[in-house]
Amino acid sequence: MPTSSHLLTDTLVTTLDTALAHVEKRPLPLHEPWFCGNEVKYTTDCIETGWVSSVGSYVDRFSIDLAKATGFEYAIPTVNGTAALHLGLKLLGIGGHKQEVLVPALTFVATANAIAYTGATPHFVDSDTTTLGVDADALRNYLLEISEQQDGQCINKATQKQIKALVVVHIFGHPADLDALKAVCTEFNIILVEDIAESLGSTYKSKHTGHAGELAALSFNGNKIITTGGGGAILTNNAELAQKAKHLSTTAKVPHPYAFKHDQVGYNYRMPNLNAALGCAQLENLIFFINKKRQLAKHYQQQFSSTPIQFIHEPKETQSNYWLCAIRLPSITLEERNQAIEACHQKGFLVRPAWNLLNQLPMFDHCPSMPLPQAQQLAIELINLPSSAFLAL
Numbered sequence: 001m002p003t004s005s006h007l008l009t010d011t012l013v014t015t016l017d018t019a020l021a022h023v024e025k026r027p028l029p030l031h032e033p034w035f036c037g038n039e040v041k042y043t044t045d046c047i048e049t050g051w052v053s054s055v056g057s058y059v060d061r062f063s064i065d066l067a068k069a070t071g072f073e074y075a076i077p078t079v080n081g082t083a084a085l086h087l088g089l090k091l092l093g094i095g096g097h098k099q100e101v102l103v104p105a106l107t108f109v110a111t112a113n114a115i116a117y118t119g120a121t122p123h124f125v126d127s128d129t130t131t132l133g134v135d136a137d138a139l140r141n142y143l144l145e146i147s148e149q150q151d152g153q154c155i156n157k158a159t160q161k162q163i164k165a166l167v168v169v170h171i172f173g174h175p176a177d178l179d180a181l182k183a184v185c186t187e188f189n190i191i192l193v194e195d196i197a198e199s200l201g202s203t204y205k206s207k208h209t210g211h212a213g214e215l216a217a218l219s220f221n222g223n224k225i226i227t228t229g230g231g232g233a234i235l236t237n238n239a240e241l242a243q244k245a246k247h248l249s250t251t252a253k254v255p256h257p258y259a260f261k262h263d264q265v266g267y268n269y270r271m272p273n274l275n276a277a278l279g280c281a282q283l284e285n286l287i288f289f290i291n292k293k294r295q296l297a298k299h300y301q302q303q304f305s306s307t308p309i310q311f312i313h314e315p316k317e318t319q320s321n322y323w324l325c326a327i328r329l330p331s332i333t334l335e336e337r338n339q340a341i342e343a344c345h346q347k348g349f350l351v352r353p354a355w356n357l358l359n360q361l362p363m364f365d366h367c368p369s370m371p372l373p374q375a376q377q378l379a380i381e382l383i384n385l386p387s388s389a390f391l392a393l
């Protein structure tokens with residue numbers, strides 16, 4: 001008699017076989033970029049004109065196109081998403097050893113790394129099993145218990161540090177419950193920041209993700225929905241923040257025809273023109289990619305609907321870009337989950353588990369954390385499926 005986990009594994013492999021029968025490629029990677037537009041034309045233009053580096057027209061154009069695509073007043077392109085988040089946090093006055101920043105335990109390590117760069121301590125919070133984002137109710141109850149207000153600041157009673165901010169992440173492109181999270185932040189005097197690295201094009205109540213907080217950070221790494229090779233951006237509607245972001249990301253250089261005047265310790269975080277050229281071409285196809293991904297998600301959802309495997313669909317009142325399609329294997333153990341992944345890999349489907357919880361990594365295992373029952377369950381049960389846009393039928 002096969003155990004139920006064997007049945008789940010068999011069901012997963014068989015369903016993937018059927019769902020992806022129209023694609024010949026094996027092994028089939030989790031996610032690949034798609035260059036089907038003006039990528040070669042624009043990058044060649046950079047090389048032929050010599051404008052490949054920190055100055056050039058594509059950076060300005062990418063900045064304008066990106067702001068338009070996301071509904072922000074300003075977009076400041078950066079070298080990667082981690083740098084965008086780091087600089088964004090600094091601009092909001094976040095940092096130093098007397099501060100903690102709330103962050104989901106279930107996210108990519110870069111979110112917590114950016115917090116650590118500022119000198120603040122990551123403080124891990126639980127995820128909601130429906131949205132995969134931070135669980136607002138659980139967070140509120142936790143803060144009621146462990147924090148107190150002192151002079152308009154939210155203080156962790158155990159550490160006596162200020163809980164300065166919450167970084168929300170829209171996992172795999174699915175928007176978190178922003179209204180509820182915003183309400184918690186307002187109630188406890190906490191700054192809301194959005195890591196929208198995975199949710200370019202995803203909307204919450206018809207608004208692009210990123211608009212609930214003070215600012216948002218994007219990534220254009222090779223595996224994201226659009227790529228600049230490596231890259232990121234800070235998005236904001238605040239003119240002063242935008243100006244500071246641009247200044248600090250370009251070594252804090254004061255504009256001058258020849259003199260090297262820098263008015264503070266700045267960063268070399270500005271996106272090079274060559275990467276921005278690639279980004280301009282990719283951005284022209286963003287809507288096309290999102291439509292393809294939503295088609296693929298619908299296809300997977302139909303294929304899994306007759307199985308005990310749960311396909312993760314977009315939360316209510318949101319539209320997800322379905323950057324990475326995900327399923328949950330109910331009540332599976334870690335060993336069984338790993339066996340299921342290995343069975344998929346043997347068949348050439350390079351599926352992947354969700355991340356290890358960040359509070360279990362050696363550099364963060366001493367950091368404060370709320371109980372994480374849902375994140376723990378998700379970290380074991382979630383599996384990402386091959387999600388490249390060109391897999392759509």
Ligand SMILES: *Cc1c(COP(=O)(O)O)cnc(C)c1O
Nearest residue numbers: 080081082108110111197219221
């Ligand atoms: C990709 C990603 C980042 C960081 O992006 P890089 O461009 O690789 O630095 C940050 N947060 C999340 C949630 C991501 O998925």
